[in-house]
Amino acid sequence: MPVVSVRRLEIPDVMLFEFRVFEDNRGFFTELWKRGEYLALGLPYDFVQVNLSYSHPNVVRGLHYQLKPSEQGKLVYVVKGRVFDVAVDVRRGSPWFGRWVGVDLRPGQALWVPPGFAHGFQAIEESWFLYLVTKEYDQARERCINWSDPVIGVKWPNPTGAILSNRDKACPPLSQAEYNFEYTVSQ
Template sequence: MRELTIEGAFEIVPQLHGDRRGLFTEWYRFDRLTEAVGRPLRLAQGNLSVSAQGVVRGIHFADVPPGQAKYVTCVRGAVLDVVVDLRVGSPDFGRWEGVRLDDVERRAVYLPEGLGHGFCALTDNTTLVYLCSETYRPAGEHAVHPLDSDLGIEWPADTPQLSDRDSTAPSLAEALERGMLPSYDACPATRAPKE
């Protein structure tokens, strides 16, 4: 497990056990994640998303509190998974980092409350599975436009396909001006004790 350049976000590299019969891996370990991030991930909801090649979903985030931490992996195909620091006051505010998730290396990404999440499907029928710390609350869910030039995310798609919600989402500057973004100090990851 390695911490990404954005504070609180981690890339998980599982150990793969394979032979002629197939493969086995522990794609989520409560104890190891808790040890790395300094607090347990409360599991409240599991989601599955299937996307065509070139689909971009995100950048999504939830109100803090309660926020929504996520543990994301790709079980079919491949994605560029993107974490964006949307925490106002964070030293990393407005920065993004991408991690390739696929059905070969079986990596995962953990992102705490206050970070934005998005991805671009690199193959057809790409299937992403993610565990969430809170259930979906429509009134508390938001988006920042994934093609915002201020974010400068390098999506690997010639013509990204966006949902209506994402294509009409505000830019980072507009979301900041409207007071939509979470405060760095209010996010649990910034308060977690580190050993």
């Protein structure tokens, strides 16, 4: 079994997976996605698009999400490097609405960010980042929340050195953001 452990974070719909890595003198091998195994672990999704990004140290990407009916769940991996990965709950009626969880994500780990969450990360070092997503990118439904919204209060590793795109700098705070997700207990 490639997944060694699953840990639900402070917002229990967000899960951290640790993988078994098989290493030898050639390098290493690990299975990142095995549908049956993830189904058994409570992740009832299939992925329709895979994205890869490269980021210099201190780059912040996010906080991004897509509105329904194009809402995306994301299983994210650091292929090389290290990132501080963040999920913010934007589901109306959720006991965790507006709260965030973050993990220091390294190779051999993956974070599940369910639909209804804004997602972002800050590269701690030069990083290659892989996203498996449950729905295709839909520019018309893409939205974002300001990465430094004080109401959310994400504790970024290096906020003063953050490097952002102009688009991410212009994202509104949560109080002005558009979202259309509802919390349900079955999530």
